[in-house]
Amino acid sequence: MPFTEVREQVWRATQKLCESNLIRLSAGNVGLRVGDDALAITPSAVRYDVMQPEDIVIIDLDGQVIDARPGRRPSSEWRLHAAILRGLPEVGAVVHTHSVYAMTFAALAREIPVISLEVYAIGGPIPVAPYACPGTEAVGAGAVALFRERPALKALLLQNHGLVAIGATLDEAHEVAYDAEIGAQTAYQAYQLGTPVVLTDEQIAEIRRVYRAPARRGG
């Protein structure tokens, strides 16, 4: 796919994520696999409301810039995107958000339980990867380790940081980020009012029979 098309797709995804209130200002980032060993990623420190498709940076999985507008650098979280694309070949797109309800659970280092179809559908409960300084390789290593342990899992929390959603496509990763935030908001509100009733293994098995299992990534 030509770089212009890839840039357009990533840029369009950022606009839709802003409309969904999942990313804002310049927090969060979006990456899309390009060929075998490259990715298109949102630039560092450019606000989404002024970002243009030409601002999207093409890098290889080692972070070397392949193609970029002058002055544009890849998101500081490029190592997270590169680690996921390298470690999980079935993943085509990564969305990282600082969405508020997900961050609330991330601040508590508390998983989001399976209390609704949204959390079930993305392979929940949504776990928390141990704290790692944002921008370091450790963020990606922690995320990849958790995703590898659970082949149906499509979203996880980064402790004291935010959310990572993955998908075969940008649309899927967006939907996963959205479902995760709905799950987090619902759980947060339920904890305010009382004790949420978490679906039992039997109830989850029944949902699996009726709706089919959350698809394994790439399956």
Ligand SMILES: [Zn+2]
């Ligand atoms: Zn972040």
